[in-house]
Amino acid sequence: MTAVTTGTPTPTPSVGRAHTRIEGRDKVTGAARYAAEVPFDGLAHGWLVLSTVARGRIRAVDAEPVLAMPGVLAVLDHRNAPRLDTDYIGLLGTRPDPTCAVFQHDRVPHRGWPVALVVAETSEQAREAAEALVVHYEQEPHDVGFRSGHPDAYALDSHGPAVTEKGDLAAQLAASAVVVDAEYTTPEEHHNPMEPHAATARWEGGRLEVIDSNQGATWVVGELANLFSLDPASVRVRSEHVGGGFGSKGVRAHQVAAVMAATVLQRPVRVVLTRRQMFSLAGYRSPTAQRVRLGADADGRLRALEHGSLSLTSTVHEFVESSAGAARVMYDADAHHTANRVVRLDVPTPTWMRAPGEAPGSFALEAALDELAEKCGLDPIELRLRNEPAKGPVSGLPFAGRNLPACFREGARRFGWADRDPRPGLRRDGRWLLGTGTAAASFPAGAAPSTATVTAHPDGGFTVRISAADIGTGARTALTLLAADALRVAPERVRVLIGDSDFGPAMIAGGSMGTRSWAWAVTAAAAELLDRLAHGTGIPPEGITVRSDTAAAIGALPPAERHSFGAQFAEVAVDTATGEVRVRRMLGVFAAGRIVNPLTARNQLLGGMIWGISMALHEEAVRDRASGGHVGADLAGYHVATHADVPHIEAHWIEDHDPRDPVGIKGIGEIGVVGAAAAVANAVWHATGVRHRSLPIRPDRVLTDTGGARPGTRTPPDGGAPDA
Structure with missing residues (x-):
């Protein structure tokens, strides 16, 4: 035996110092090596065939001509695929999305639904055969039109109650000196991680092994074991390197299809999604239509707060973008009402996307707070500070640290907020109108x-x-x-x-x-x-x-409101002749617990803030009502912020220590995006005097909405929920 050599304490702790990535x-x-790059002997390749209709039934699959093509090994569809078990509750406390249970019936609930898998010796052969496969459908009328006030909307719980109500909303609104009542909308948005989804499945010694790109190997094990009625101990999932996920890399159709094909052929099978297929099969952020009503005294103290959000879900699985949840933490009022509702449409199922609920919810809530500050004649930061809650507005639990005021104070100092003229539409730099805006951010810190x-x-x-x-x-x-x-x-x-x-x-x-x-x-x-x-x-x-x-230790943690907080600041320039909006600089200051590695932490915060810029000005997936599919389901048609869109951006953090927390880490993957879009939108108002309540703030919307506008008087004519 070797003597114990644990070493002595290092002169300086590693945590808190910048370190480059180990890998x-x-x-x-x-x-x-990523999921689609790990070599296997005898590897076959599968290619998914997706439906070309938005609703209906499969009448026939012409597999015979395809099976005769070079290299083709099999065509799996609802007639010959292994049967799956979908009657279970998964790791996340929900039933599986039936989209994962591929080839189990002849129903088509949305365009892009998996209808077959073609397996061949090479990826090229599989793709050619898949594109040659003819599928006959019995088409039915479909509805993909999302709109505010949809008659079929209903409340849906999601990791919390769908509806919360405290106090008499009507009475407090009536007693308020100042009222804001507005609707805010956000479009359908997609994850688009750098690495497309991919999985390789093989059986080895009676055990299923899956090489995958996912956000949790044990999560995938549990779902696959349940779907295929296997002992979880007989399933191994490896996912060493993952090129981005943002909520999209859970259990998807391609993993299940790969396991099916490997089971049938008894050889390794790899299935990789194309970028276009990901728009149908990898989930997305639902569009939202959110109504916010705020009532306040003349000094800005909130008497009434109502935040209602409508999102969409598919006809086969329920998922809610719980945007109204943002108000349950940020601000209190004598009357405090929130509600998350959904409407079922003939579309793919949405899913978690970076800061689910909080990202779109913070846009609506923080834009409404900015409108309230304008009506009250108050500085937007001062209004927020006057409405700092002493405890959770809905839960009533104490905050395990709430350093939002400190974030605003530090951010205002760094940004030069004190020099800001609050009047909109006055600052110019040549042809550009200049404006600055701010917004608050929060995100839960669970374990x-x-x-x-x-x-x-x-x-x-x-x-x-x-x-x-x-x-x-x-x-x-x-x-x-x-x-x-x-x-x-x-x-x-x-x-x-x-x-x-x-x-x-x-x-x-x-x-x-x-x-x-x-x-x-x-x-x-x-x-x-x-x-x-x-x-x-x-x-x-x-x-x-x-x-x-x-x-046991997590179960013993005292109940509390545990969150990261932040203050977002943005300066924009708006060209009212072309409609172009440029973010000139952006600053975020965060209270996010113990920062383990400042180098990668800043990377995460900056990435989230850039996503907020992208959300505010660029990202918008448009769905064609006639076909039920996307217009431009690729990175040419779906615009995201790039280097030229982000000239100067900074992220900082303040001391945020909770002595009662045994870990001290709060998580920073999502707080950076929360409030960022609102800060940009609020800055656009300050530059032009026009409120944009629908994202993204496209050049055509700027051109339409600023022509002849007097500062602070006009709101966009397209303030309702988008049809797309």
Whole structure:
């Protein structure tokens, strides 16, 4: 046995210092292999065939001519595919989206529904055959038109009540000196991670192995085991490198189709989605129509707050974009009402997308607060500070830290807010009208049970194993730093292995809970290991391994409102002759708990803020009512912000320490996007005097809405929910 060599405390802790990514060199040199790049002997390739009608039935699939094409091995459809079990509740507490249960019936609920999988020896052969496959349909009338006030809308719970009501709304509105009553709309938006969705499935020794690009290997194991009626122990999912997810990389049709084909052919099968297919099969953010009513005293104190949101869902699965949830945390009022409603349409099922609910909800709420500040003659920051709640407006729980005022104070100092003339439409730079705006941000800081193992080796090194997912956030590096400090060694002595379901159950990379949850498990295991080493005589050749499970500790955490907070600031320039809006500079200041790695943390915050710019000015998926499909389902037709759209952007954070929190990490993957679009929209109002209540603020909308407008008097004529 080797003597214990845990090392002495490093001179400076690793956490809190900037570190480049552990896997950075592998990624930039191409050594890191993603899901579609891992080699397999005897690999076959599947290509999904999607429906070309928006509603109806499959009458026939002409598979015989395709089966005769070179290299084609099989055509799977509803007539011959393995049967699946969909009667279960999954890891996230919901039933599976039936879109995942492919080829189980002849119904077509939306355009882009998977109707067949063609499998061939090469990807090129599979694609050619899939495009040649003829499917006959019995077409039925469809409805894809989302609009405000849809008669079939209904309230839907989603990780919280659909409707909350406190106080007499009508009475408080009537007693208010100032009232804002407006509707705000956001369009359909898509994730578009750099790496398309891909999965390879194979059977080896009676065990199913899936190489996948996902946000949680144990999540995918559970869903596949349930769908195929397998023992979870007989399923292994590996997802070492993931090129982005943003909420889209859960369990999708391509993984299930790959497992089906591998089961039928008894050889490895890979299925990769094209960018165009992702617009139908990877989920998206639902459009929203949100009505916000605010009533306040003359000094800006809120008496009434109502935030109602309508989003869409598919006819086969319920998903709600819970935008009204933003108001349940940010501001209180004597009468406080919120509601999340949905309407079923013949469209694919929406899903979680970076800051689900909070991103569109903050646009409506923070734009309405800006309108209220204007009516009250108050500075927008001062109005928000006057309405800081002492406890959760709906929950009544205490805040486990609420440093939003400090974010605004620091942000105002850095941005030069004190020099701002509040009157709109006055500042010019040549042909450009200039304006500045601000908005608040919040996002929950939850945690979920996870397991981790830490092994001490005789050579003085340590190995951490946890089924975490690094979707580009730098999680692998953050866990290395956390483990190193917990073990009191340098990061170079710690090896972190992630993305393998065999490491045990762990929280997914989502909801800004990944690093917080995994860190809890890793540090707990490290602490126990150090204790064992301190009382032991040495380390055997096989090492000493300790396993942790945080379920009990998380369950014992006192109830509280735990959130990250932030203040967003934007300066824009608007050319009323061309309708162009440019963001000249943007600043975000955040209170997000303990920052593990400043380098990757700033990367995450800046990325979220850039997404907010993209949301405010560019992103909009348009659905054709006649066909039920998208217009321009690619990155040429779907516009996103690029380098030229972001000339100067800064992200900072303040001290945000909660001594009662055993982890101190709050998660920063989503807080950066919250409030960013509202800050840009509020700045456009300050520049032009025109309120834009519908995103994105396109040049044609600017041209339509600023012609002959007196500052502060006009609102866009298209303030209703979009038809697309």
